[in-house]
Amino acid sequence: MIEQLLSLIAEGGIHSYDELAQRLSIPQPLLEAMLEDLSRLGYLKTVQNGCGGHCGACQVSGCAVVGTRRLWTLTDKGVRAASRLHP
Numbered sequence: 001m002i003e004q005l006l007s008l009i010a011e012g013g014i015h016s017y018d019e020l021a022q023r024l025s026i027p028q029p030l031l032e033a034m035l036e037d038l039s040r041l042g043y044l045k046t047v048q049n050g051c052g053g054h055c056g057a058c059q060v061s062g063c064a065v066v067g068t069r070r071l072w073t074l075t076d077k078g079v080r081a082a083s084r085l086h087p
Contacts, residue, residue: 001026003085005034006043009074010082035072043078047071 001024008020021031038044047070074082 002034002037005031006038006074006078006082007085009044009072010079010085038078039072042075043081044072045075047073 004024005020008015008023017028017031021028024031026034035044039046
């Protein structure tokens with residue numbers, strides 16, 4: 001299941017907690033725990049200062065997950081892992 005989450009995030013774009021929980025058919029608290037696990041393992045990181053909606057000037061290359069006042073994005077390690085899931 002955590003690999004499915006990593007793959008969904010790697011699709012790019014902006015994903016809400018609601019969307020990801022629905023696509024994975026899991027409750028949001030489980031999703032939040034999985035995001036924390038991916039972060040602890042070095043696959044995700046939070047973006048400081050969240051998102052101001054200024055995508056043209058954004059330093060994050062491809063948003064990921066927005067929810068609970070946090071913006072998550074893949075780390076280089078996360079990008080590499082996701083690419084191995086779907087070569």
